[in-house]
Amino acid sequence: MNVPINVHGNGHPDEPDVLSDEHKRFMDEHKRFMKEAIRQAKKAAALDEVPIGCVIVCDGRIIARGYNRRNTDKNTLSHAELNAIRKASKKVGDWRLEGCRMYVTLEPCQMCAGALVQSRIDQVVIGCMNPKAGCAGSVLNLLQMDGFNHKVDIISGVLEEECSRMLSSFFRSLRARKAAAKGETRNIETV
Ligand SMILES: [Zn+2]
Secondary structure, three states, rough: OOOOOEEOOOOOOOOOOOOHHHHHHHHHHHHHHHHHHHHHHHHHOOOOOOOEEHHHHEEEEEEEEEEEEEHHHHOOOOOOOHHHHHHHHHHOOOOOOOOOEEEEOOOOOHHHHHHHHHOOOEEEEEEEEOOOOOOOOOOOOOOOOOOOOOEEEEEEEEEEHHHHHHHHHHHHHHHHHHHHHHHHHHHHHHH
């Protein structure tokens, strides 16, 4: 298939409004697993990390979870997706994640999209897109390049609002705290 699918439709006026039962069941499953990815993202937020989380599902079960720990681990490689890929490979005893699907709250970056192609995972389900850094179709689509030997199916827009709100409220509170800290410094300086 290899055409990115947005669950809110791709702007085609002839798309049916009424979803089939099978599609509804599929959407319910996507939402259920995306909620688990959101739970992981909240673990990142609790550590003052940018809230990004993901889960990897195989045969209808979660086999690995991950969340962003870049500052905590002081490691560029500690993105949610890579943390989950590492755990999933350990669990299945193989670097290949064929037959697996990742649910991630934010569109993967170039590093994680590259790792997803390398892992030969079947599909990535994305919460919200990342226009400035995403590599599943925003900046570029590394998951579906013609030159590579593996392409990853993309479904985007699952619990999009919730995923995007979580990020914007994190950055809003970060800005507020920074402003407050600046204010405090100014107060100290003027004492
Ligand atoms: Zn990444």
